Amino acid sequence: MSKIEGERDFLSVNIAVLTVSDSRTLEDDKSGMTLVQRIEAAGHTVAARDIVKDEVDLIVAKLGVWIADESVDVVIATGGTGVTGRDITPEAFAQVYEKEIPGFGELFRWVSYQKIATSTIQSRATAGVAGGTYLFALPGS
Template sequence: MGHQTADTLEPLNIAVLTVSDTRNFDNDTSGLLLIDKLTTAGHQLADRALVIDDVYQIRAQTSAWIARADVQVILITGGTGFTARDSTPEAMLPLFDKTVEGFGELFRQISYAQIGTSTIQSRALAGLANGTLIFCLPGSNNACRTAWDEIIGAQLDARQGPCNFVPHLQHTKRTPCSSRN
């Protein structure tokens, strides 16, 4: 039996983490953009934080949210590039129970039309940890907008068919989509 899509949006609790050595809450435009996108879509902001680009600070904040029952999704912006200070993938990969390889692949495919071959330097990734879905996005506004508008928004909407991530998250009562026959 296949996954049943919903007739209405199931609001999710989403936390936003900005990883940056230079931004603060006043000039964190990418974090604010993601908050605007998720609330406009009908979801709830569960929490917001900003940490410097340090593996252990990223991992500590994210681990705290993964352990919380009221956080179903985490959006991380920043730290996914190739500079010496970019460490979001290294912080997150050990925490993932499952990696969503298709997210990074699709993000880079979509980004290619916008930024050409520079997209190969994006280490955008996603994964599931303790029933919490985590998306790691580049820190630019354009990258966050592209990720939300082209991929994340639809996958966090229980009405999206044939499959979306809502049934895989903690505290949802939806049935995951079955394998294709």
């Protein structure tokens, strides 16, 4: 069995993938499919996958369903984290967080800076916890 940091056994987790988009479908959602492929390649399970439009109420509702589902350990969302008018994923996630994990967004932007330089300031990647479920919101591109 794989080890993490040479100390702990690998623990597979069940991850739900949420794409936030007004235009994508499951068939043409490249970002969501990339997440699914990487999750499975890393030895984890994709517990669910869905797409919702860029609307706070729809995002909050879907998060609520997955937070209540004991078979979902983690939710990873893609899309809606930029700075345009329709990018509201961080605001929706903030409504459900019991605890925010501010270091995630900071680390994400630092890693992104290595590749895209100052364009990383447009990212509002965020993470938090609600109901024992870890929630991550990533850019769609």
